[in-house]
Amino acid sequence: MDMQGFLQSGNDFVIKELAIVSLKDDSDPKVFMFQEPFPWKRLSSKHRRINHSLEFHNHGLPWSSGKVPYTLVVNVLREYLSDAQIIYMRGKFKKSWLERFNLPVCEVTSIDYSEKPTKIATICLNHKVLGRKK
Secondary structure, eight states: OEEEEEEEGGGEEEEEEEEEOOSSSOOOOEEEEBOOSSOGGGSOHHHHHHHHHIIIIIIOOOTTOOSBOGGGHHHHHHHHHTTOSOEEESSHHHHHHHHTTTOOEEEGGGSOGGGSOOOOOOOOTTOOOOSOOO
């Protein structure tokens, strides 16, 4: 599983994209693009700068993009992850955000990759990173 997003006051995570890949079967990845939880103007100037940098240099997802209402984030997590025995997540920040929902999360840096199944996902077309240098 992976997710991309932004920061808001209190350095709280605002999820923008959620991607779920099952390791149990060959089902297609599930990708959800969430709408913004509130207008860009409500962010502090500090967080507008941080989020602009995240969009331009990191994930390429605009704040205003997304089709799934933000109010459905918890419902989506419950519907698609409630029966997961373990959820592999990269990064302590994202792991701690997911743990709020009482989900069994394991940070991938603590995994012995030689013994875990792997699955390759295709490139997601939602991302348009313009400022990344090659």
